[in-house]
Amino acid sequence: MANWRRLLKTPDIEALRAVADGQAKLEACPLCKDKPDEYAVLEKDDEESEFRGHLQGTGYLKRCPASGAVYFQEHSYEYLAGGSEDEYRFERVTPERARQIVDEWAAELAASPGDKPKA
Numbered sequence: 642m643a644n645w646r647r648l649l650k651t652p653d654i655e656a657l658r659a660v661a662d663g664q665a666k667l668e669a670c671p672l673c674k675d676k677p678d679e680y681a682v683l684e685k686d687d688e689e690s691e692f693r694g695h696l697q698g699t700g701y702l703k704r705c706p707a708s709g710a711v712y713f714q715e716h717s718y719e720y721l722a723g724g725s726e727d728e729y730r731f732e733r734v735t736p737e738r739a740r741q742i743v744d745e746w747a748a749e750l751a752a753s754p755g756d757k758p759k760a
């Protein structure tokens with residue numbers, strides 16, 4: 642698992658749970674249907690930006706409203722001489738795994754002073 646948890650400054654565990662909850666039917670979404678479990682998009686590519694744009698969610702946890710598929714989004718930025726690149730990487734996880742990760746995260750936050758999740 643990547644260090645996406647550190648990227649969330651003001652995590653809202655309940656909002657994350659709402660995103661993680663539910664079942665996925667990939668065939669219900671033409672954009673999710675043919676994607677592998679890990680998928681990277683470059684910001685400047687219209688077709689791939691469409692994929693990023695069709696997801697909803699909070700922070701780095703995203704959900705497709707059509708298929709219910711849950712993704713963790715990681716964003717990386719690379720400076721290149723000919724123009725920089727923003728890369729978004731999506732890791733599709735099962736709802737069970739998503740809930741498990743949110744639970745782990747909530748436990749970590751509860752154990753770390755000064756960074757409590759919202760009640």
Ligand SMILES: [Zn+2]
Nearest residue numbers: 670672673705
């Ligand atoms: Zn979708």
